[in-house]
Amino acid sequence: MTARTGSLYMLLFRVLEKRGGLVVFAPMRLRLAANRYREPDLMLLLNQADVRRGASHWTGADLVIEVLSADDPDRDLVRKRAEYARAGVPEYWIVFPEDKAILVLTLDPERSGYSCTTNYCNANRSNFST
Numbered sequence: 001m002t003a004r005t006g007s008l009y010m011l012l013f014r015v016l017e018k019r020g021g022l023v024v025f026a027p028m029r030l031r032l033a034a035n036r037y038r039e040p041d042l043m044l045l046l047n048q049a050d051v052r053r054g055a056s057h058w059t060g061a062d063l064v065i066e067v068l069s070a071d072d073p074d075r076d077l078v079r080k081r082a083e084y085a086r087a088g089v090p091e092y093w094i095v096f097p098e099d100k101a102i103l104v105l106t107l108d109p110e111r112s113g114y115s116c117t118t119n120y121c122n123a124n125r126s127n128f129s130t
Contacts, residue, residue, distance in 0.1 A: 008065065008095065009042055021062075022048045029057035030064065032087040038080065040064045041095075065093040081105065085113045 012023040023044040029037040042065040052060035105114035
């Protein structure tokens with residue numbers, strides 16, 4: 001876990017701990033389909049007792065967070081976005097560490113994918129590809 005991921009983890013942990021939720025970080029696996037897994041940087045469940053929570057992997061999550069990979073941004077922006085949508089993950093956040101920004105995507109059943117809900121920005125870059 002990187003320092004940036006760790007800071008976000010601690011923030012989410014503090015919020016969810018009080019509300020009965022759970023946040024975990026890689027290498028916890030998320031099953032997307034039969035024999036298809038990903039290890040999101042962070043993922044969370046709003047209820048610790050959720051039946052999707054397993055010891056070796058989760059079968060679903062309420063939110064998945066990925067920190068944009070500098071070596072292959074399309075992996076997070078395109079491939080993982082499509083995979084998480086097909087798996088029915090309701091919300092997907094992509095963190096842009098260089099821009100100090102987060103792209104918040106919400107599953108849109110009418111589009112069979114994600115819609116951009118919000119860009120939380122603390123930088124000059126304010127228009128992300130949606």
